[in-house]
Amino acid sequence: MDAPLVTIEVHLSSGLPAFNIVGLPEAAVREAKDRVRSAILNGQLEFPNGRLTVNMAPADLPKQGGQFDLAIALGILAASEQLDGKTLVRYEWLGELALSGHLRPGPGALPAAVSCMRDGRTLICNPENASEAALVSGSQVAGAEHLLQVVRLLKDDEYQLPAVQPPIAEAGPVYPDLKDVKGQSAARRALEIAAAGRHNLLYFGPPGTGKTLLASRLPGIMPTLSDDEALDIAAVQSVAGQPLTWRQRPYRAPHHTASSAALIGGGSQPRPGEVTLAHRGVLFLDELAEFPRTVLDVLREPLESRSVCISRAARQCTFPADFQLVAAMNPSPGGYAADDPRSSRYSIEQIQKYLARLSGPFLDRIDLHIEVPSLPQEVLMSDDQPEDSRTVQARVQKAWQRQQERQGCANSELTGQALERHCALGQEEHRLLEQAMSKLGLSARAYHRLLRVSRTIADLKGDERIERAAIIEALNCRQLEKLLGRG
Incomplete structure (x- = not known):
């Protein structure tokens, strides 16, 4: 690199x-x-x-x-x-x-x-x-x-090699449009929050509810790439021998049989893995609970450090891994919601064992947990036109600019004193968050992630400070706690 x-x-x-x-x-x-x-x-x-x-x-x-x-x-x-x-x-x-x-x-x-x-x-x-x-x-x-x-x-001093032109397409990048997703207002809102603050996102729900469809729309509503970010992506694609997609965010979706080395990179001569190929873009993990637990746990360090250090006997390599994680899973072994009659053959213990494939430290690194329920037929067959990606991206872009002007980074990257300064709470909001922490048994990492999500929601609304409504919406974006028996 x-x-x-x-x-x-x-x-x-x-x-x-x-x-x-x-x-x-x-x-x-x-x-x-x-x-x-x-x-x-x-x-x-x-x-x-x-x-x-x-x-x-x-x-x-x-x-x-x-x-x-x-x-x-x-x-x-x-x-x-x-x-x-x-x-x-x-x-x-x-x-x-x-x-x-x-x-x-x-x-x-x-x-x-x-x-x-x-x-x-x-x-x-x-x-x-x-x-x-x-x-x-x-x-x-x-x-x-x-x-x-x-x-x-x-x-020959007078001879010159032919001039070279960069392969920049006249048209902008083409992404799947969010208007293809009907209904699912909560899931669409979570996607917008994730794009605005670069938060990690987990969808769970029965098959066929649009989880994969939603995830594939995330690159199209993310902030536009800067020149440096576009060069970062192109450099990774150049080193990995991938086709060059100039000014287009990568979207990687490895199969759930992928190994740890395939995700983070490896080999006797270290090569970039999926987390590096998704640099500045989206890493989508479908059927999350089907991934081996040991494979998912190797993502814990890259999600925090945004880089991967691969050590071998002969050499050591550090690859960038500043990606945004989006995952999807079913809420039970059978795939259906716990209150669905088709899930009655599974006991609560079996469902809890299925969910226990995801370790607590790994889930702590995911900011938003959103249920994607089955849609009624009238919603699927309606002629209503949802918002398209361009409209949503305009709001995301404004929220992104507020973050850059205020702190120079995404809300998901706030740490230490910068987190305390830009996510300061009033007494009422602080009391509400304390009660939620106690009831849900959240870790300190989860507390900081709630603050960052609340800050992003406030930025989308154009608020200078974090209001009570922003904290409530951030808490409502952690719906997996109900499945885990903590809410």
Whole structure:
């Protein structure tokens, strides 16, 4: 994610022909020897007949992938005096070589462009990668399709590589519209609160009531992305080899059979997991109670720290994980509400055991618990048109701007003294919250989350202080307490 600088050093000496690469190269890097040799020869250039040693500095940083091929090839040409080595210092090189000498696209172009911009160098890479890297404002990027184009650039001062344009679509991002959801006023209101304050949300209810439908509408009502947030998303997609969706919030919905490593990332060479692929967007977990408890509990730290640190014997990686969690589950093993006749075959103990698959500390990190009941037929068949996403997003955007002007962050990120200052309560509101805490047996974390949700509700209403009505609505957004026997 940080694209550290790797310097390619090439030494050519007399002796029996040999080609060695040192500096902790993994398999794909070691195989560059054959790709580079063929690319140079097929470009009608001379491959030196001597002892070649390629050093990739720093030596203690593991190197992986084929993106070093172009730099190695140019280093060999400079060592054999087919190129002037002084012309190489103005550029940085990124690209995998085909046997024909053509440059192939690869991952990581956008973080590399950010590093090049900071160092004041021009990045040369495949045109597809160059178009992606051009998204970085102020960066100098050029695209080359073949090794010979790069050689000509370095030999001919008048030659320029073709200009590159960033792949920015004229139309804005397209999300599913909230107007498709009929009824469910409480669930829609919770979705609006979640979007305005970046709160985590849990829907529970019988099958077919619209839980998944509601969750998929969340990205469309979230605040518009800033330039920095859009670059963060693009950088993650670039490193992970995902298709670039410029200025569109990611929406990830892993299956409930996903492992812990699939969610948070892992592998001998650490790769981003679902929480990182959902960075600045939404992570939706459907059938929440079907996920193994150990898998859900690995989300507890990322939900608080908004990052993931993966440690392996060879290396340690930190990936961003600033995502918004939305989950959906059924209220009983059979899927139906406890008062539904179809749930009569399940005892209270069986239902409690089913709900106990979710640990208390995990549920404490979810701000809103909303029941999504079955809708009457007249509501489903009515011609009433609910509010669309654009209308709701306008209110969310205003509430978001109030938070940014007041504290510079989302309400869900308030901690310590900032939380006490911006979520201060009057005596009546404080007394009401104390009674609720005592009755529901809530933890200190849940208390702070109630304050943050109340602050968001007040921002949606345009209130300067948190009123009693905001606290009551925040308490009504914790409806799972009834199922757990605490309300």
